[in-house]
Amino acid sequence: MDDPTPKLPRPTRRTRGRPRLKSTELQESTTVKALERGLTVLQLLGKSDSASLSTLSLQLGLPASTVYRLLSTLHKLDFVSFDDVTQEWSIGLEAFTVGTSFLNRANLVEASRRVMRDLMIETGETSNLAILAQSGYVTFLTQVETSHPIRAFHLPGTRSLAHASGIGKALLAEFPRERARHLLQQTGLPSFTPKTLTMPEKLFDDLDIAYRRGWSLDDEECHVGMRCIAAAIHDSTGEAIAGVSISGPTARLPDDALSQLGQSVRLAACEISGAIGGTCGGTRGGTATDRADR
Secondary structure: OOOOOOOOOOOOOOOOOOOOOOHHHHHHOOOOHHHHHHHHHHHHHHOOOOEEHHHHHHHHOOOHHHHHHHHHHHHHOOOEEEEOOOOEEEEOHHHHHHHHHHHOHHHHHHHHHHHHHHHHHHHOOEEEEEEEOOOOEEEEEEEEOOOOOOOOOOOOOOEEEHHHOHHHHHHHHHOOHHHHHHHHHHHOOOOOOOOOOOOHHHHHHHHHHHHHHOOEEEEOOOOOOEEEEEEEEEOOOOOEEEEEEEEEEHHHOOHHHHHHHHHHHHHHHHHHHHHOOOOOOOOOOOOOOHHHHO
C-alpha cells in the first residue's frame, strides 16, 4: 500500500553567515527610516551654511518635533552643531571627519594632485577632480587653478548634474547603459543652456562618442562660454571611480585644439589610475549598448 504522506524535498545544507551582498543590491535592501531621515538632514545642511529647525522641517516635509529629535541625536554625536544666538543648525566636526576619510580612500586626491598640476601647466587651464554619486550628482573633490583671470572655480564639495558635466559624462560613458540611465533618472535632464543635451537619445549618442575616443566634452552645456574636457579614472578592477578634467573659456578651448587637449586629459587620467593601482581605460572602442552586460 502506498504511503499517502507527501514527500518533502530534502533540505539543502546552508552555509554559515549571510549571503554576500553586492553594491548593486543595496538600493533594493530594507532601509532604516530614521537613519535615512537623519542622513537626509545632513545632506540638506551640507548644501547650505546653516538652517533653522523650521526651514529643515519644511524642506523635509516632517513635523518640527521629528526633525528636532533627529538633530538632537546628530548633535550628541557631533555630526551637527547648534548656534545659540542664531538658533540655526550646521554641519558638525564629526561629519567633516567622516567625509574626509572618503578622500583618503586609495589616496585618490593625494595621488591626483601632482598629475593635475602638470596637466594645468601643460594646458594652461584649471584642472578638476570629481566623483559621481548614486544620487546622480557630480561632486568636486579638489582643483588646481590656472592663473588666467577668467577661469572655472569649484570649491571642494561643489555639485553639478552629470549630464551637463564633463566629468559626469566621462563616467556615465563608462557605465553600463542601465546604470547610467538609473543615475540620470535620479535628477532628470534639465536644461542650463541652449546646448544642454536634454534628450536621452542625443545624450547617449554623445556618451558613445566619449567612450570610443577616451574623453568627454561639456560644450557650453552647463555655462555659456565655458568648455570642459574630461576622462575617467579607473581602479584595480577596471571600474571608473572618478574623473579628471580641464575647464576654461571656449575661446581658449577652440575646436581645433580639442583633440590634442582631450588626449592630454586622457593620459592624465591614465597616470592617476596607475598611481592608485588601477588600469588605464584608454580608447577601447565599442558603444554603451555593447557595455550593457558588463
